[in-house]
Amino acid sequence: MNTIEPNDITRDLAKQLVKTKVVLNAAYIDGNWEAIVPSSTIDNKNNVHSLYDPSSGEVIATTQLCTKVHVDAAVNAASRALPLWSQTTVSERASYLNSIADEMEQQCRELIALSVLNTGKPIEEAKMDVSDAIACYRYYANLIVKQETWSEVSILESGVRLLKTYAPIGVCALIVPWNFPMVTTSWKLASALAAGCTVVLKPSEVTLLPELILGNILSAIGLPKGVVNILPGAAEVGTAMTSHILVDKVSFTGSNGVGEKVMSQAAKGVKDISLELGGKSAIIIRADADIAAACEIIIGGIFTNAGQMCSATSRLLVHQDIAESLYQKLKEYTQNIHVGDGFDPMTQMGPLVSQQQLQQIERYFNIAIEEDLDCLIGGTVLDRSGYFACPTIYTSVTTSSGLWQEEIFGPVLVSTTFKNDDEAIKLANDSLFALASTIVSSDEQVALEMVLQIKAGHFWINEQQILLPQAGWGGFKQSGIGRELGADGLSAYQKSKHVILPD
Structure with missing residues (x-):
C-alpha cells in the first residue's frame, strides 16, 4: 500500500470526498448506480438515513436506503450474470480480484479518510483495515489459480478412477457488519468471486461511506454487469435478501439475535449458510x-x-x-x-x-x-x-x-x-x-x-x-457456523463434484 503520513488524512479531506466521490441515494445494480426514488411521501420519510461522525456526533451525510424492491432487481441481475461468470477461467477471476486490490491501493488515502470519518477509528487502525482488505483480494486471486480443475482421489479399489472438481454455489447474499467495513466485505466478496459466484452485498447502513466506494471500483475495473450488486439498506433489505428464492447461499456477520433470524429466513429454499456471530473470548x-x-x-x-x-x-x-x-x-x-x-x-x-x-x-x-x-x-x-x-x-x-x-x-x-x-x-x-x-x-x-x-x-x-487471510476464521458453539478466510473460506462458496470412471 502507498506510504501515507497521518497528516495526509484529515476531516476536511473526508468531508470533501463525501461530496465528490461517495455515491449516495443510489444502489449499485447490474453494473450501474441506480437512484433510489421513494414511491411515496411515507417511503421518503421512512428511508432517509443519517450517517454520523462518531467523534463529534454530527451528521455528515444523509441518504435514501433501499427497499425490498431493489433486492429483487439486484438478485435478478446476479442470477442473470451467473451462467457466464461461473464459466470464466480462474485466471480471469484472479485478474479481476487483483484489479480490485490495485484500485484500492490507488485510493487508499481516500478509503482511510472515509473510514475514520464514518467509524471513528484512529488513523492507524483504518490504515490496517484497508491494507488487510487489499491483502485478502490478492490472497484469493493467488489461491484460485492454484486450484486444479480436476484432482484425482486415491482409492484402494481397482478398475475405476475417482475425480473431484468444484463448482460455485451460485447467487450469494452477503451481509456485513459495521465494525470492520471493507475488511469483512473482502473476506466474503473475494472468496465468493474467486469461486465463480455472483453476489448481492448489503453493507451496514451505519458505515456506508467507505463501503460505497466499492461500486466505483467495480465499474472502473470493468467487472461484468450483475456480478456484484450493492444495496445500502436496513433490516428490511437483509430479510428480503436472505429469504429470496433465487439466492443459493447466505453469509452473515453480526449479532446472535439477528443471526438466528437469518438462519430461519435462509431455511426457505434450503440455502447454504455461513454465520459469524458473537464472542466472549x-x-x-x-x-x-x-x-x-x-x-x-x-x-x-x-x-x-x-x-x-x-x-x-x-x-x-x-x-x-x-x-x-x-x-x-x-x-x-x-x-x-x-x-x-x-x-x-x-x-x-x-x-x-x-x-x-x-x-x-x-x-x-x-x-x-x-x-x-x-x-x-x-x-x-x-x-x-x-x-x-x-x-x-x-x-x-x-x-x-x-x-x-x-x-x-x-x-x-x-x-x-x-x-x-x-x-x-x-x-x-x-x-x-x-x-x-x-x-x-x-x-x-x-x-x-x-x-x-x-x-x-x-x-x-x-x-x-x-x-x-491464509488462516481460516470462525468458531464453535454460538459463535457461528462455517469458516471464512483461508482455503476454508473458498470452500464455503463451492460445492464439490465427484466422477467415477473406468481406470
Whole structure:
C-alpha cells in the first residue's frame, strides 16, 4: 500500500470526498448506480438515513436506503450474470480480484479518510483495515489459480478412477457488519468471486461511506454487469435478501439475535449458510508470563477498535501468583491510552461507532455498579461531544455476572484469577461462545497443549490479534457456523463434484 503520513488524512479531506466521490441515494445494480426514488411521501420519510461522525456526533451525510424492491432487481441481475461468470477461467477471476486490490491501493488515502470519518477509528487502525482488505483480494486471486480443475482421489479399489472438481454455489447474499467495513466485505466478496459466484452485498447502513466506494471500483475495473450488486439498506433489505428464492447461499456477520433470524429466513429454499456471530473470548496469562508483554497483548485484545470486535479477548484469566503485579501494571498502561478523535495522530482509541452503541456500554456500566464489581479503571462515559467511553477494567468478577457472560462489544474487560492450567481451561470453556482465545506463557509447548483443550476456532500465543487471510476464521458453539478466510473460506462458496470412471 502507498506510504501515507497521518497528516495526509484529515476531516476536511473526508468531508470533501463525501461530496465528490461517495455515491449516495443510489444502489449499485447490474453494473450501474441506480437512484433510489421513494414511491411515496411515507417511503421518503421512512428511508432517509443519517450517517454520523462518531467523534463529534454530527451528521455528515444523509441518504435514501433501499427497499425490498431493489433486492429483487439486484438478485435478478446476479442470477442473470451467473451462467457466464461461473464459466470464466480462474485466471480471469484472479485478474479481476487483483484489479480490485490495485484500485484500492490507488485510493487508499481516500478509503482511510472515509473510514475514520464514518467509524471513528484512529488513523492507524483504518490504515490496517484497508491494507488487510487489499491483502485478502490478492490472497484469493493467488489461491484460485492454484486450484486444479480436476484432482484425482486415491482409492484402494481397482478398475475405476475417482475425480473431484468444484463448482460455485451460485447467487450469494452477503451481509456485513459495521465494525470492520471493507475488511469483512473482502473476506466474503473475494472468496465468493474467486469461486465463480455472483453476489448481492448489503453493507451496514451505519458505515456506508467507505463501503460505497466499492461500486466505483467495480465499474472502473470493468467487472461484468450483475456480478456484484450493492444495496445500502436496513433490516428490511437483509430479510428480503436472505429469504429470496433465487439466492443459493447466505453469509452473515453480526449479532446472535439477528443471526438466528437469518438462519430461519435462509431455511426457505434450503440455502447454504455461513454465520459469524458473537464472542466472549478468554485471554489466559500463565504464571510464567512476562507481565509487561502480557499487558500489551491484553490491551490490544480489548481496546483495539474501542473493543468493538467479535474476537475481543474480553475475559481476562490471570494466574493468582502474578495477579496483583499484573493488575498494577495493566492499570498504568491503560491510564496512558490516548482516547480521542480518530483524525488526531496521537489517538490510540477512538469513540464507539454510534449513540446506540455508547448507550449499550453505559448500560453495562450501570449493571457493574448494581453488581458492586471492583472497577480497576474506567467505568464511565466521557463528558464530551461524540460517543466516547473510558477504557474499563473490572477485577474479581464472578462467572455469574452479566458482564462475564454477555458480549458487551465495547472497551470493557472483566477479569478473575485461576490456580492452575486445568482451572484456566475450565474457565475459558465456560461460555456460550467459542470464537477465539489468547494464551500468554513462556512455555510454548504447554500453551499448545492448552489449545487442544480449549474450545475456540482461532488462537494467539504471545501475539497480538493478527489476522492473516491464509488462516481460516470462525468458531464453535454460538459463535457461528462455517469458516471464512483461508482455503476454508473458498470452500464455503463451492460445492464439490465427484466422477467415477473406468481406470
